[in-house]
Amino acid sequence: MAAVTETLDTVQSVTQSGYKWGFETTIEMDFAPKGLNEDIIRLISSRKEEPEWMLEWRLKAYAAWLKMEEPQWARVDHPPIDYQDLHYYAAPKKKAGPKSLEEVDPELLKMFEKLGIPLKERALLAGVDPDTVENTQIAVDAVFDSVSVATTFQATLRKSGVIFCPISEAIREHPDLVKQYIGSVVPVADNFFAALNSAVFTDGSFVYIPKGVRCPMELSTYFRINARNTGQFERTLIIAEAGSQVSYLEGCTAPQRDENQLHAAVVELVAMDDARIKYSTVQNWYPGDANGKGGIYNFVTKRGACRGDRSKISWTQVETGSAITWKYPSCVLLGEDSVGEFYSVAVTNNHQQADTGTKMIHVGKGSRSTIISKGISAGHSNNTYRGLVRMLPSATNARNFTQCDSLLIGDQCGAHTVPYIESRNPTAKVEHEATTSKIADDQLFYCRQRGLSEEDAVGLIVNGFCKDVLKELPMEFAVEAQKLLAVSLEGSVG
Amino acid sequence: MLEIKGLTASIGDKPILNGVDLTVPPGEVHAIMGPNGAGKSTLGYVLSGREDYTVTGGTVTFNGIDLLDMEPEQRAAAGLFLAFQAPVELPGVNNANFLRTALNAIRRAHGESELDAVQFLKLARAESKRLHMPDDMLKRNVNVGFSGGEKKRNEVLQMAILRPKLAILDETDSGLDIDALKIVADGVNALRGPEFSALVITHHQRLLDYLVPHRVHVLANGRILRSGGPELAKELEKSGYAGMIAEAA
Ligand SMILES: Nc1ncnc2c1ncn2[C@@H]1O[C@H](COP(=O)(O)OP(=O)(O)OP(=O)(O)O)[C@@H](O)[C@H]1O
Numbered sequence: 235m236a237a238v239t240e241t242l243d244t245v246q247s248v249t250q251s252g253y254k255w256g257f258e259t260t261i262e263m264d265f266a267p268k269g270l271n272e273d274i275i276r277l278i279s280s281r282k283e284e285p286e287w288m289l290e291w292r293l294k295a296y297a298a299w300l301k302m303e304e305p306q307w308a309r310v311d312h313p314p315i316d317y318q319d320l321h322y323y324a325a326p327k328k329k330a331g332p333k334s335l336e337e338v339d340p341e342l343l344k345m346f347e348k349l350g351i352p353l354k355e356r357a358l359l360a361g362v363d364p365d366t367v368e369n370t371q372i373a374v375d376a377v378f379d380s381v382s383v384a385t386t387f388q389a390t391l392r393k394s395g396v397i398f399c400p401i402s403e404a405i406r407e408h409p410d411l412v413k414q415y416i417g418s419v420v421p422v423a424d425n426f427f428a429a430l431n432s433a434v435f436t437d438g439s440f441v442y443i444p445k446g447v448r449c450p451m452e453l454s455t456y457f458r459i460n461a462r463n464t465g466q467f468e469r470t471l472i473i474a475e476a477g478s479q480v481s482y483l484e485g486c487t488a489p490q491r492d493e494n495q496l497h498a499a500v501v502e503l504v505a506m507d508d509a510r511i512k513y514s515t516v517q518n519w520y521p522g523d524a525n526g527k528g529g530i531y532n533f534v535t536k537r538g539a540c541r542g543d544r545s546k547i548s549w550t551q552v553e554t555g556s557a558i559t560w561k562y563p564s565c566v567l568l569g570e571d572s573v574g575e576f577y578s579v580a581v582t583n584n585h586q587q588a589d590t591g592t593k594m595i596h597v598g599k600g601s602r603s604t605i606i607s608k609g610i611s612a613g614h615s616n617n618t619y620r621g622l623v624r625m626l627p628s629a630t631n632a633r634n635f636t637q638c639d640s641l642l643i644g645d646q647c648g649a650h651t652v653p654y655i656e657s658r659n660p661t662a663k664v665e666h667e668a669t670t671s672k673i674a675d676d677q678l679f680y681c682r683q684r685g686l687s688e689e690d691a692v693g694l695i696v697n698g699f700c701k702d703v704l705k706e707l708p709m710e711f712a713v714e715a716q717k718l719l720a721v722s723l724e725g726s727v728g
Numbered sequence: 729m730l731e732i733k734g735l736t737a738s739i740g741d742k743p744i745l746n747g748v749d750l751t752v753p754p755g756e757v758h759a760i761m762g763p764n765g766a767g768k769s770t771l772g773y774v775l776s777g778r779e780d781y782t783v784t785g786g787t788v789t790f791n792g793i794d795l796l797d798m799e800p801e802q803r804a805a806a807g808l809f810l811a812f813q814a815p816v817e818l819p820g821v822n823n824a825n826f827l828r829t830a831l832n833a834i835r836r837a838h839g840e841s842e843l844d845a846v847q848f849l850k851l852a853r854a855e856s857k858r859l860h861m862p863d864d865m866l867k868r869n870v871n872v873g874f875s876g877g878e879k880k881r882n883e884v885l886q887m888a889i890l891r892p893k894l895a896i897l898d899e900t901d902s903g904l905d906i907d908a909l910k911i912v913a914d915g916v917n918a919l920r921g922p923e924f925s926a927l928v929i930t931h932h933q934r935l936l937d938y939l940v941p942h943r944v945h946v947l948a949n950g951r952i953l954r955s956g957g958p959e960l961a962k963e964l965e966k967s968g969y970a971g972m973i974a975e976a977a
């Protein structure tokens with residue numbers, strides 16, 4: 235019997251033990267009653283102490299959502315979601331948005347610690363050059379179910395004019411900025427899940443980088459779904475003014491549960507002239523067990539607008555979790571010579587389903603985009619790359635390069651590549667390359683002959699396969715992502 | 729000491745090894761010659777535990793332990809190394825990283841401390857220099873885009889770094905220029921010692937000039953047909969296998 239099949243069989247007998255973030259935190263919660271209607275939206279808005287215009291915006295989105303239907307075009311399959319059987323608001327009891335870390339529930343601090351998320355701002359050591367230290371520091375916004383529980387380094391960031399805070403706080407404190415940009419990249423009625431999010435979003439991060447400022451540290455948001463039967467609808471908005479730069483990373487996990495949970499986020503990015511936004515995601519929501527029970531339904535709309543000339547937006551994602559991933563981080567390249575990038579590793583194992591990719595909409599002259607997608611399928615999973623490259627008539631001399639590679643482990647899984655290319659400008663160039671490969675028995679045997687365990691061998695081969703994407707991640711996270719890849723494939727091969 | 733007794737093996741239901749008896753005492757280098765399709769590579773694979781082959785009978789012990797009972801990586805940790813007739817490509821996997829992972833896995837199995845990247849590179853550079861190999865071999869992806877000869881040299885480099893107790897070289901000399909041939913011989917000769925044995929599968933007497941074997945065995949139709957001293961290789965070079973096989977039949 236071939237090595238891979240044999241190990242696949244062995245592993246099927248052991249249930250999935252790989253997910254190490256599946257613990258539950260016991261904490262007293264404040265829930266909204268189950269179901270979705272205008273009153274629930276009013277409740278969310280009032281809990282967040284929102285201004286009237288925000289509530290109206292939400293209600294408009296809700297009205298639009300009522301008329302929409304769940305998209306059917308993705309290669310994912312799930313029983314119907316009962317949108318009335320969910321809580322749309324769940325927050326740890328205590329006032330939302332504590333003023334300082336001291337006010338944060340110690341249970342929560344403990345949980346984030348367990349997840350390896352530093353919520354304590356380490357004091358600078360005496361005699362150390364603060365500039366060099368800052369570069370190794372990461373500001374974290376921690377979102378627990380429907381609320382942000384802590385945001386670190388806010389004061390340090392303020393000094394350079396950077397705003398990094400929960401979006402609920404931004405709506406209260408910086409209403410003009412929020413009003414100007416929210417929904418400007420992903421309109422409320424953009425799609426079914428975006429409309430739902432616009433109606434009921436609860437928290438998420440807000441980032442504003444002023445003109446010419448290079449954000450002095452990595453920004454990161456950590457999302458944790460904890461409560462049962464609760465949807466998480468976060469909303470993130472990042473604005474980079476002319477000549478500014480920021481690198482932002484988000485991570486996410488959820489407890490191991492038998493029922494599916496819904497996560498529908500919206501992320502909007504705006505880059506003005508010469509601004510650069512690097513947005514990295516390590517998505518590790520609970521994927522369900524080896525038989526496909528439980529796991530997060532991850533329906534996410536992420537889009538960046540390169541509004542300014544020579545602006546650049548770069549998406550890097552490592553998607554290992556979720557039962558279903560439906561996600562297409564995109565760039566609208568409006569500015570002249572603006573640049574869009576999409577680097578993706580999507581791993582599916584057991585019964586996971588991923589339909590992910592990107593859209594690059596070229597409007598500006600000389601705009602360029604690069605798409606590197608690495609899909610890895612194992613077990614009984616299905617992994618689809620779906621990507622659109624559109625060259626509008628105005629996109630003179632625009633360029634796109636797409637490289638789309640799939641790696642199969644075992645013979646029960648599927649990999650699919652669905653590229654859409656539309657060019658309405660004869661000077662625009664679009665290149666698309668695609669490959670599909672398998673981890674061959676002879677590769678595994680070669681590694682094992684040299685002394686590597688089968689698992690280490692798969693880890694090496696998979697990391698080799700993903701190298702072009704992993705090198706785009708911020709250093710600190712690249713190592714973590716490599717380990718995560720190995721863990722999520724644990725059981726697929728040994 | 730490697731002891732093979734009455735070893736039979738098949739692929740699917742096709743028997744390939746039909747009762748191999750062979751003993752390689754510690755400290756000795758033995759050559760295996762034989763016609764194409766005789767089962768030489770199969771013997772190497774079966775000894776190292778490739779799963780496509782089914783062992784249907786016989787025993788193999790290495791320093792007293794039952795090899796056939798072990799996983800391939802356990803055999804590697806026990807000191808067995810196979811230089812592949814056709815080395816495998818690992819796209820995206822850096823050669824140095826691959827070798828360090830392998831060496832550390834073996835060291836772990838022996839309860840030894842692992843080498844960090846710096847310590848390993850020092851060792852690997854020294855070995856590649858000794859074998860007159862360009863440094864960039866370590867930086868490239870395992871066997872990807874290597875010429876036929878470079879792949880064989882890379883096998884020798886891996887052997888030099890992993891320092892096995894039993895090396896099986898499967899036609900590592902095929903497709904090599906004269907200088908590289910010496911490198912292969914040097915690679916094996918450098919490891920020679922009272923604890924090291926080697927099985928060198930080859931079609932060419934030439935390699936055996938540099939790497940004088942203690943014994944030469946002829947494998948045909950899945951069994952050892954004849955064994956002798958180094959002069960047997962010279963004889964085969966002149967007369968070929970046909971007469972010998974006819975005689976045995
Ligand atoms: N996967 C396989 N399926 C079917 N037959 C196989 C397979 N592998 C090897 N064989 C057969 O087993 C026999 C022995 O092959 P092996 O590779 O061991 O020969 P060899 O002595 O190494 O030959 P060479 O000198 O050409 O390298 C051959 O007849 C070969 O065709």
Ligand SMILES: [Mg+2]
Pocket residue numbers: 768769770813898899
């Ligand atoms: Mg052979």
